[in-house]
Amino acid sequence: MQFLHNLLRLGKTPISAPSPSSPPVAAYTQPRLKVGWATDAGEVRRHNEDTALIITAAHDGDYALPAFGLFVLADGMGGHQAGEIASSLAARSVAHHIMRQFYLPTLVGQEHDANQPALNEILVDAVRTANSAVADQVPGGGTTLTCALVLGPRAYIAHVGDSRAYIVTGEGLDQITHDHSLVDRLVELGQLTRDEAAIHPQKNVLYRAVGQSGALEVDIYVRTIPHGGRLLLCSDGLWSMVSEAEMANIVTTSPSLQSACESLVAAANRAGGRDNITAILVEPPLSQGT
Numbered sequence: 001m002q003f004l005h006n007l008l009r010l011g012k013t014p015i016s017a018p019s020p021s022s023p024p025v026a027a028y029t030q031p032r033l034k035v036g037w038a039t040d041a042g043e044v045r046r047h048n049e050d051t052a053l054i055i056t057a058a059h060d061g062d063y064a065l066p067a068f069g070l071f072v073l074a075d076g077m078g079g080h081q082a083g084e085i086a087s088s089l090a091a092r093s094v095a096h097h098i099m100r101q102f103y104l105p106t107l108v109g110q111e112h113d114a115n116q117p118a119l120n121e122i123l124v125d126a127v128r129t130a131n132s133a134v135a136d137q138v139p140g141g142g143t144t145l146t147c148a149l150v151l152g153p154r155a156y157i158a159h160v161g162d163s164r165a166y167i168v169t170g171e172g173l174d175q176i177t178h179d180h181s182l183v184d185r186l187v188e189l190g191q192l193t194r195d196e197a198a199i200h201p202q203k204n205v206l207y208r209a210v211g212q213s214g215a216l217e218v219d220i221y222v223r224t225i226p227h228g229g230r231l232l233l234c235s236d237g238l239w240s241m242v243s244e245a246e247m248a249n250i251v252t253t254s255p256s257l258q259s260a261c262e263s264l265v266a267a268a269n270r271a272g273g274r275d276n277i278t279a280i281l282v283e284p285p286l287s288q289g290t
Helices: 002-008 082-107 119-137 182-188 194-198 244-253 257-270
Strands: 034-040 050-057 068-077 145-151 154-160 164-169 172-175 219-224 230-234 277-283
Touching: 034 050, 034 257, 050 082, 050 277, 068 082, 068 230, 068 277, 082 119, 082 145, 119 145, 119 154, 119 219, 145 164, 145 230, 154 164, 164 244, 172 244, 182 194, 230 244, 244 257, 257 277
Parallel strands: none
Antiparallel strands: 034 277, 050 068, 068 145, 145 154, 154 219, 164 172, 164 230, 230 277
């Protein structure tokens, strides 16, 4: 358990003693992650090939672990429902690997030592395991995969494809991930502008996805979610239909993370809903600092 505290440089969570007049009811003293999510097939597609997988854990007591959350978003592709199967299989495979290799050993008090892989390595291995599973079990199917492991205020993100992770604050959206799409690569090379990329006929063509043959390169990002900020994971059915300014306004003005996610999906549908839409929002506990 000490490994997680060392990873975040967090001390023991202070616990206030109840006043003598307080009723003898259970009280949650360990700060928790706030979470919202929503998904929809959109206005055009019959099936929803997006998969959202969310696992959160709370642990109370004098030696409580930091708030934990695992958030996986996968946007499947392929005919004959292969996309739905690929995205579900990839999300479940990643979650199983991370829980088995990282979080469950922590719960039974196994200390992290020099012989264990670093957290970034566990994330890469998890995505590559998912890649092998999809390639073997879903011929012709593939999926994007954006996975965020959140420990207190810190987010460890593994990414393949063109789903996105953002940090949302009162100043707007800060895109963390890079799209593994043909047009995004052409923009990076200066051969297309962002406006040209938005209407390019090959804007949905990916050069990297889970389910591809051979070795898979996985992008890893580590970010601290700032005080009052949120982590947003979303599929291209959201970010391709709704401007970043509107997305930021919805998130920062909604009364809750759940209502924000539902409003984001509704905005994408109002704009045409040409693809499946998924949004996941995470806000770390304020008392665990940055």
